[in-house]
Amino acid sequence: MDDYRIPPEAAAVLRRYVYALRDPRDGQVFYVGKGVGERVYAHQREADDSSETQSAKLSRISAIRASGAEVEHLFLRTEIADDEQAYMVEQAAIDALAATGIPLTNLVKGHHSGANGLASVPAAVALLSSPPAPPIDAPLVIFKINRGWRPDSSPQEIYNATRGHWKIGADGRERAHYALGVAHGVVRGAYRIDSWFKSELPGDVARWGFDGRSASELAHVVGTNVRSLQLDGSQNPYRKYLSGFPGADPISTT
Numbered sequence: 001m002d003d004y005r006i007p008p009e010a011a012a013v014l015r016r017y018v019y020a021l022r023d024p025r026d027g028q029v030f031y032v033g034k035g036v037g038e039r040v041y042a043h044q045r046e047a048d049d050s051s052e053t054q055s056a057k058l059s060r061i062s063a064i065r066a067s068g069a070e071v072e073h074l075f076l077r078t079e080i081a082d083d084e085q086a087y088m089v090e091q092a093a094i095d096a097l098a099a100t101g102i103p104l105t106n107l108v109k110g111h112h113s114g115a116n117g118l119a120s121v122p123a124a125v126a127l128l129s130s131p132p133a134p135p136i137d138a139p140l141v142i143f144k145i146n147r148g149w150r151p152d153s154s155p156q157e158i159y160n161a162t163r164g165h166w167k168i169g170a171d172g173r174e175r176a177h178y179a180l181g182v183a184h185g186v187v188r189g190a191y192r193i194d195s196w197f198k199s200e201l202p203g204d205v206a207r208w209g210f211d212g213r214s215a216s217e218l219a220h221v222v223g224t225n226v227r228s229l230q231l232d233g234s235q236n237p238y239r240k241y242l243s244g245f246p247g248a249d250p251i252s253t254t
Contacts, residue, residue: 004041016080022072034086057105119151132248133224140178149183158189164209165199185227190218
């Protein structure tokens with residue numbers, strides 16, 4: 001590993017940088033990161049020192065070495081002024097590759113990627129300018145799906161995130177006709193609940209999911225905001241409105 005060095009005088013000029021690891025066997029970038037000094041080579045050293053590689057990144061590096069090839073280390077941008085700019089460049093690189101369908105081994109998608117990263121234009125505009133959700137004269141449950149939603153999520157992915165599994169009581173399961181999936185204060189999907197099922201996944205004690213279908217009658221609600229409910233600041237992942245939803249407060253939008 002002595003060949004994997006960056007002289008101090010070169011590191012001083014490079015400053016902060018964003019880098020990529022590329023597989024020479026297929027020419028595909030499989031990891032993007034940021035760092036200073038010799039950070040770009042840290043993963044190579046970690047793979048060489050590990051007898052049991054656990055992550056997809058280290059496994060890819062070990063497979064490349066086992067084939068007789070070497071990982072290609074690339075600088076994407078150097079001489080970055082501060083950490084915030086480095087985060088932004090890193091996130092942009094990760095999102096650009098994700099937009100073309102290239103699977104990365106990064107465990108984290110990028111700094112503030114949920115709010116400022118890869119997004120379809122309609123999703124980004126809805127987040128910034130969506131009107132408050134109107135009243136709904138039907139019993140429903142609102143589920144917070146921040147962790148299961150991405151700005152480029154497909155309709156099926158939004159439905160899967162909304163349907164569960166949840167620790168929801170019998171009253172909600174018996175009375176709710178509709179379910180809304182909300183991410184970062186905006187309604188991403190609206191569904192008619194057909195039936196509930198108990199989760200059989202390991203560790204899902206008393207958790208339930210629902211089978212349903214897109215509620216075309218609530219299509220006008222998708223894209224509206226419920227920020228006044230302050231779901232993002234709540235530990236409770238759902239809210240029940242079993243006498244109907246009164247509508248979001250158009251004044252409170254934080």
